[in-house]
Amino acid sequence: MRATRRPLLLAPRRAFTTTPLRRHGDLTPPKPGEELRVTFTTKDGHSFTLEVAEGDNLLDIGQAHDLEMEGACGGSCACSTCHVIVEDQEMYDRLEEPDDDENDMLDLAFGLTETSRLGCQVKMKKELDGLRVRLPSMTRNLQASDFQ
Numbered sequence: 001m002r003a004t005r006r007p008l009l010l011a012p013r014r015a016f017t018t019t020p021l022r023r024h025g026d027l028t029p030p031k032p033g034e035e036l037r038v039t040f041t042t043k044d045g046h047s048f049t050l051e052v053a054e055g056d057n058l059l060d061i062g063q064a065h066d067l068e069m070e071g072a073c074g075g076s077c078a079c080s081t082c083h084v085i086v087e088d089q090e091m092y093d094r095l096e097e098p099d100d101d102e103n104d105m106l107d108l109a110f111g112l113t114e115t116s117r118l119g120c121q122v123k124m125k126k127e128l129d130g131l132r133v134r135l136p137s138m139t140r141n142l143q144a145s146d147f148q
Contacts, residue, residue: 027052027053027064028053029053030051030052030053031053034053034054036053036124036125036129037050037051037052037130037131038050038052038124038128038130038132039130039131039132039133040067040133041087041134041135042067043136048067054125054126055124055125056123057075057119057120057122057123057124058082058124059071059082059118061119062082062119069082069119070082070139073120075120077101077102077120077121078105079105079108080106080109080110081139082119082120083109083110083111083112083117083118083119084122084133085111085133085135086115086132086133087132087133088132089114091128092117094127098118106118109136109139110137110138111138119133
């Protein structure tokens with residue numbers, strides 16, 4: 001007697017989907033007509049005016065354009081390596097007030113000024129179009145190894 005084969009029952013195939021990979025410093029370009037402008041002045045005095053989208057933060061913008069902004073904590077407000085200095089008091093006044101965590105980290109920043117902020121905490125919005133920030137001459141990166 002010969003064995004008969006039964007047909008293999010295959011499970012229905014699921015559709016394969018992916019989401020776009022978000023890389024460090026990867027920004028979505030602004031839509032035409034919705035561009036906001038921010039100018040970074042580097043520690044050696046060079047200025048770069050960039051067109052950005054609403055909602056982008058200064059750390060991501062700087063890193064996407066290869067500016068010297070370390071962001072050692074990855075933008076989680078746990079260091080001061082994305083310290084920026086807002087050049088215009090009126091523009092600084094348009095920013096949301098820094099919270100306690102940001103103020104604690106700013107206390108560790110090199111060259112702290114009255115208009116200092118952490119780049120990871122400053123999100124671009126229409127009211128900030130034309131923002132000008134300066135990068136400090138150096139940053140402090142306090143790592144756990146510094147305390148051993």
